[in-house]
Ligand SMILES: Nc1ncnc2c1ncn2[C@@H]1O[C@H](COP(=O)(O)OP(=O)(O)OP(=O)(O)O)[C@@H](O)[C@H]1O
């Protein structure tokens with residue numbers, strides 16, 4: 001079996017605190033992985049290691065057999081990335097089309113002039129996220145959820161072999177979350193793309209995922225959603241009792257105020 | 261600031277100093293449209309005054325090396341460019357990974373260091389050289405020399421050339437440097453390139469209009485346009501238009517009222533900013 005990601009005994013420290021502690025898992029290719037964990041669990045850090053932005057202090061990391069520490073450009077040539085909101089300057093005035101085209105043009109070398117095909121591909125990507133009519137709009141004047149969808153289009157147009165999405169659904173309504181997850185699911189099945197997606201709410205997307213990693217500095221659990229989403233695992237991860245209810249073959253975490 | 265333009269000279273539009281002033285205003289407006297736009301969009305308008313004052317320290321050092329130590333080849337302008345580059349690299353280093361607040365702090369540190377250095381150095385300089393240093397703070401566009409114009413032209417051309425080739429890269433590192441890097445772009449290199457180019461251009465503009473008014477001519481038009489712009493090219497174009505109109509009106513006013521042209525330009529630019537801001541707030 002070929003693996004998209006192999007992580008063995010990975011330990012990362014930032015400012016001499018351990019942020020990821022002896023993490024190990026293997027993700028087959030192509031598959032859909034959701035990473036869940038509380039704030040500060042190390043989810044973003046894990047993605048940053050996989051993209052070669054951070055050096056681990058210990059352990060082995062491979063993305064399609066490539067070591068991101070030694071050959072970041074090798075990994076990045078295959079990767080797509082949608083960073084966590086905080087990393088993007090949303091107030092910079094950009095046209096929606098220029099944001100989407102970024103996904104294509106960044107894979108070229110300067111001066112990165114878009115061809116007709118690039119523009120067509122960008123339009124198709126925007127259509128795929130259901131926002132074709134916003135092509136000429138100003139990105140900073142869109143709603144938060146629309147902006148996230150445009151950023152997803154930017155990722156789609158890059159045609160990555162592995163895509164890292166860091167909380168892409170922050171501020172996206174549940175119905176759209178499901179539609180976009182279905183779209184990502186289709187990419188996994190039809191285009192053989194591996195998806196790594198960080199989310200705080202796995203309920204709306206669970207059925208589309210192949211694997212779930214519960215992370216809180218250490219790996220709490222890794223496996224198929226039906227095995228991983230249990231009251232025990234979730235409680236251990238959040239350090240507070242979490243109830244789940246079963247519906248069909250899946251369990252759903254009950255979050256928010258629950259009255260027994 | 262003293263306006264040296266005599267009415268008889270102003271009558272003739274072909275006076276060389278006036279031609280130099282017109283060209284100087286054109287070039288500083290281009291620097292405003294490029295360096296100014298990128299700096300303001302990045303939330304780094306402090307870079308402009310930081311570089312201007314650091315360049316002041318550089319000039320002091322240059323004069324000190326020439327006059328006291330005897331390093332004849334070290335032109336004061338070289339000192340200005342060197343210190344501008346130090347600000348850029350220092351800020352860039354502090355802000356790697358997109359930390360604008362840290363960049364501002366680093367600029368502040370180098371700003372303060374350069375000004376202190378200048379004051380220390382002045383103590384050891386012959387008294388007749390001191391005005392040369394202050395002249396850099398209170399530069400006057402009507403006093404531009406051919407040498408100044410050459411430097412300004414060279415830095416403007418560099419800035420235009422690199423912006424034409426790398427405008428996308430510059431936009432990407434301002435908008436979303438991490439994604440750019442994740443897709444294989446060398447964000448770090450462009451981060452430094454943009455900062456150093458901007459700083460050098462700002463240093464050259466400082467020589468033309470002075471450290472205090474360079475802020476008015478470069479930052480205010482950019483801050484104004486950023487309020488209403490919908491894309492970076494449209495903002496840059498508007499910055500250019502505001503900067504050049506204000507400066508040419510300033511030059512015209514200086515001919516008629518004997519006022520300092522850059523000061524008039526600064527007042528006009530500030531008024532335009534205020535009007536646009538009020539209009540924008542009312543529209544919300
Ligand atoms: N640049 C940094 N320097 C020092 N510590 C950092 C840095 N970035 C993150 N950390 C620390 O590393 C830990 C993990 O951070 P990380 O961003 O990976 O968390 P996360 O799981 O993505 O959280 P969130 O859900 O809030 O996005 C946190 O405790 C954080 O304080």
Ligand SMILES: [Mg+2]
Nearest residue numbers: 043044084166
């Ligand atoms: Mg995170």
